[in-house]
Amino acid sequence: MTDTAGQPPEGPPQDLPEGASRRLAELENGLFTSDLSVNEFLLVKEAGFHPVGFVMGSSIYHTGIQTRKWGQSQELTKLTEAMYNARELAMTRMEEEALELGADGVVGVRLDVNYYEWGKDAAEFIAVGTAVKAENGVSHRNKLGKPFTSDLSGQDFWTLMQTGHVPQGLVMGTCVYHIAHRGLGATLGSAGQNVELPNFTQALYEARELAMTRMQDEANELDATGIVGVRLEEKSHQWGSHTIEFLSLGTAVVKTSDEVTLPRPTTIISLDN
């Protein structure tokens, strides 16, 4: 693999390990691997797709350091870029594996960050999912010609298709933000009073909104009509309590039909325990 630390990826990297290529070549002979549960597998088939292989991408990234001002709330843009680029690299490699299999998309994508004792300032970003292909031969790749990616489960994937929406891509936005420390004067000024601290509120609010705006920008690039299953995650990783990464994730979708073909809900009594 090439060393791309600190550089944004330019096009899909053609740098899969030899083991990956060999494994994917075996899958092309008809055998498939999948981390779908049995119920998920059935519903993916019901939606008109079949799994072609378990795909993954990984990137070990040195996230670097950035100077923070003790008393000033600010975005740490270098760290934001690093966290974004590392995930993007992992995602792109996973998409590349899916392309190798001729897949139309990847469902059940999970994005994880792991830290190891042997690399204190480095983190491994991993993306895994199950590549799927349409059974009717119609391409479901997105506007960029890539397999769609989605963190939806098999059940959610089927349900979404019944609402006249199809996934376009797993979109994300991130923002690493330093929350200012309070000075002695400010601390003493609010001592004994339960009052709003507008600077803190604004800083956290701004950071979350920036992450969400970036996620929406990614969706707009895919000409998506919406993003479903949005979630906001917050983690300080190894930076200390005043520096937080806000990560916004969701599946960009495009509307292909106004018809919702879900059966009308009926009341049931479960005979299971």
Added chain:
Amino acid sequence: MSVPAEAPGDLPEAAVRRMGEGAFTSGLTVPDFAACLQMGLEPVGFTQGYCVMNWQWYGMSPLGGGGFGYQWGGVRGYSETWNCPHGMVSAEHRSWGQNYEQSWVEDAWATGFSTAYARMLQEAASAGAHGIVGVVDSTSPLSDMGVVEFRLQGTAVRVIDGDPPADGRPWSTYLAGQRLTKLVEAGYAPVAVAASVASVGVWANCVTQYLSEGSNSMFGGATPGAEITQLVNAQMMARQIATQRVREQLGGDSLHGAAMTTVQHERGEGDVEVECVLRGNRVRRFREFDPMPAPRPTVRLL
């Protein structure tokens, strides 16, 4: 707790920009998203409201002014005292105890919650939404900063071919998807989320101290187990106060899906803080109940 009629106009610039963009965002699960579409609600955007409060649970004066030390006089609301049944034993003996409503904690909670709620409503209103579904609220301390953040998030929706609320204020509900569908099918419409907190401090007398520390007798002899009346009363009053506050918010409406959470913070030597939060959905009947079909017995293939 009451929610301000007018939301504060202090959303971050990024929030205003985001809500004006093209693609909708939805924090709903896909089944909830599908159920909303099926009942004629289209998502407009993921909305959020936050408020970070300076937070001091203990030792505050309810009279304001930032004084420290426990307040024995002038407590607003519930207050009850306990005397020692033993007479003079020693200077350390807790010959007196008190339960008291911590109105300063309740006021701070109400301010934090209602400010965050108003901001979430403002985001929804600015996006032209009619309501907010799937509201989630949480309160969490920000690590070592000595502050508490109130967070409210939900998915703003528009009723397809429907009129906006008459007062321009979006309705809100903790419900989404099938649970919301069932509510509407039963003839009720969501009005607003309802929430309140009650906080009762317990300054333990000798009996409460000994019983809560596991000794049945101050003089070492074994005695039968006994109810700790002071703590029981504190728990009951916290629940009653929270319930009463939510009742005051309802007007002529009903409360649906109420969830009560009671937490006891130990302060040592029998002293505790009891905090009770009650949440629910304020709903209004708009048509008569239309009975749903009889349920069908089903075996799931797990």
